[in-house]
Amino acid sequence: MQEDENNVIAIDGPAASGKSSVSSRISAKIGYLHVNSGLMYRAFTWSVLRSEIDPNDAASVVGHLNSINLNCGQSDGISTLRVNGLDPGLELKSSEVNENVSVVSAVEEVREALVSKQRDYLKIANIVMEGRDIGSVVFPETPYKFYIDASVEVRAKRRMAEGGGDDLNKRDKIDASRKVSPLLIAEDACVIDTSEMDLDQVVQAVFNELKVRGLEKL
Numbered sequence: 001m002q003e004d005e006n007n008v009i010a011i012d013g014p015a016a017s018g019k020s021s022v023s024s025r026i027s028a029k030i031g032y033l034h035v036n037s038g039l040m041y042r043a044f045t046w047s048v049l050r051s052e053i054d055p056n057d058a059a060s061v062v063g064h065l066n067s068i069n070l071n072c073g074q075s076d077g078i079s080t081l082r083v084n085g086l087d088p089g090l091e092l093k094s095s096e097v098n099e100n101v102s103v104v105s106a107v108e109e110v111r112e113a114l115v116s117k118q119r120d121y122l123k124i125a126n127i128v129m130e131g132r133d134i135g136s137v138v139f140p141e142t143p144y145k146f147y148i149d150a151s152v153e154v155r156a157k158r159r160m161a162e163g164g165g166d167d168l169n170k171r172d173k174i175d176a177s178r179k180v181s182p183l184l185i186a187e188d189a190c191v192i193d194t195s196e197m198d199l200d201q202v203v204q205a206v207f208n209e210l211k212v213r214g215l216e217k218l
C-alpha cells in the first residue's frame with residue numbers, strides 16, 4: 001500500500017482526557033492500526049531511567065537516544081514497542097515514568113526522532129494515532145483531527161479511579177509550555193469536551209464528525 005493512500009485519524013488532548021479509550025474503540029471498529037505515541041515517549045523515558053541517566057540532563061538524554069534501538073512496529077494489527085529488544089510492559093505506566101516523561105519529551109532531538117518513527121507508521125497502515133501534537137505537528141495535513149478534552153477535576157477523578165500515581169497538573173503544564181511542539185489545539189481540530197460524556201457518546205461524536213469530514217468506509 002502507498003503512503004499517500006493511507007489515512008490518519010489524529011486524537012490529541014491532555015492527560016486522562018480519554019484518548020486511549022476512544023482511539024482503541026475507533027480503530028477496532030474501522031480496522032485501523034491504533035498507535036499510542038505517548039507510549040513511545042514513555043518507553044524512551046523508561047530506558048533513560050533504567051540506565052540511571054538524569055532525565056533533566058538533556059545532553060546525556062540525547063546521548064542515550066543515539067545509543068539505543070527503539071523499535072516501533074506492529075504485529076497482527078497491534079502496534080509494538082521494544083527497547084533494545086525488550087518490551088517495557090506495565091512499567092511504561094509506573095509513577096517514575098509519569099514523573100519524568102514530560103521533561104524528557106521536551107527535548108527537541110527526542111521529539112525529532114520519535115516524530116519520524118510516528119510518520120513511518122503511515123507507510124504501513126491506516127492509523128488512529130493519539131498524542132499531544134499529532135494533528136498540529138506529526139500529521140498537520142490530515143483532515144481527520146480531534147482534540148479530546150475534559151476539566152482537570154474530571155480527568156483527575158478518572159486517573160484516581162485507575163489507581164492514581166500521576167500528577168496530571170504538573171505534566172499538563174510542562175507539555176503545554178515546552179518550546180518544541182507544545183500541547184495545543186490545532187486550528188482545524190474538532191474539539192470535544194468530554195467532561196460530561198461517557199465513552200460511547202465520545203466515540204459516536206468522533207464518528208459523526210469523521211462522516212462530516214468525508215472519511216469513507218466507516
Ligand code: CDP
Pocket residue numbers: 014015016017019020037038039041042101102103105106130131132133134171172175
Ligand atoms: O495517557 P496520558 O495522556 O496520561 O499520557 P501519554 O499519552 O501516555 O503521554 C505521556 C507523556 O508523553 C505526555 O505527558 C507528554 O509529555 C509526552 N507526549 C508528547 O510529548 N507528545 C506526544 N505526541 C505524546 C506524548
Ligand code: CDP
Pocket residue numbers: 013014015016017018019020021022158159162194197198199202
Ligand atoms: O489516554 P488518556 O490518558 O487520554 O485517557 P484514557 O486512558 O483513555 O482514559 C482514562 C480513564 O478515563 C479510563 O479509565 C477511561 O475509561 C475513563 N474515561 C471515562 O470514564 N469517560 C470518558 N469519556 C473517557 C475516559
